[in-house]
Amino acid sequence: MIIDADLEQIALQERELQFDSFSLATGWALGALLRAMAVERKLGVVIDVTLFSMPVFYSALEGSTPDNPNWVRRKRNCVFRFLKSSYALGLSLAKQDTTIQAKFGLSEAEFAPHGGSFPIVVKGTGCIGAVTVSGLPQRDDHNMVVEALAQLLGKDIASLKLSD
Numbered sequence: 788m789i790i791d792a793d794l795e796q797i798a799l800q801e802r803e804l805q806f807d808s809f810s811l812a813t814g815w816a817l818g819a820l821l822r823a824m825a826v827e828r829k830l831g832v833v834i835d836v837t838l839f840s841m842p843v844f845y846s847a848l849e850g851s852t853p854d855n856p857n858w859v860r861r862k863r864n865c866v867f868r869f870l871k872s873s874y875a876l877g878l879s880l881a882k883q884d885t886t887i888q889a890k891f892g893l894s895e896a897e898f899a900p901h902g903g904s905f906p907i908v909v910k911g912t913g914c915i916g917a918v919t920v921s922g923l924p925q926r927d928d929h930n931m932v933v934e935a936l937a938q939l940l941g942k943d944i945a946s947l948k949l950s951d
Contacts, residue, residue: 790878790881790882791882792950793874793878793949794875794878794879794882796947796948796949796950797871797872797874797875797878797929797949798875799947800872800905800933800936800947801871801872801875801905801906801908803940803942803947804905804908804933804936804937804940804942804947805908805909805910805940806907806908806909806910806940807909807910808909809907809909809915809916811843813939814836814838814843814844814907814916815836815843815844816939817836817844817918817935817936817939818834818835818836818843818844818845818846818918819844820935820938820939821834821846821918821920821931821932821935822834822846822848824931824934824935825848825920825931826848829850830848830850830922830923830931831848831849831850831851831852831922832848832850832851832855832920832921832922832923832928832931833845833846833847833848833851833855833856833858833859833920833921833922834846834847834848834918834919834920835856835859835863835917835918835919835920836907836916836917836918836919837863837916837917837919838907838915838916839867839915839916843916848922850922851921851922852922855921855922856921858899858901858903858921859903859904859919859920859921861895861896861897861898861899862899862900862901862902862903862904862917862919862921863904863917863919864897864898864899865887865898865899865900865904866904866905866906866914866917866919867917868893868898870906870913870914871906872902872904872905872906872929873899873900873901873902873903873904873905873919873929874901874902874903874904874925874926874928874929876900877900877901877902877925880900887900901925901928902924902925902926902927902928902929902930903919903920903921903923903925903928903929903932904917904918904919904920904932905917905918905919905929905932905933905936918932918935918936919932920932926949929949930948930949933947933948933949934948
């Protein structure tokens, strides 16, 4: 089943895409890398890097819509609440044939378990924030974030990406 394969691969991504340390400069570099990727590919997305303590990077590109910032907030809320990617959460809920409202009593107006937000994890510390993309189909939002994290961390994207 594709959901099981994706959940297994996302668990690997979450284990592998962790930082030894993370500064505001690292957050800016991550956001800038995502922005450069989006500009080069002519993608209308919103990009957000937020730590639990404060926003670090935000960019809305041509083609994004007024709905995208709200999607970013709702996906990021999933990472902040569950400390895992919003796509993994959404797939897990789909596998259980339930919703975030039914299972956890959380409003879908505040939480969007859809692909595009990924935990920023520092080894030995844990999740300190989230990096989020909104504007593409959810699997593509997720893949874009993973690609940027892999590039920034010097990891092999071929071994980490979700299968087509």
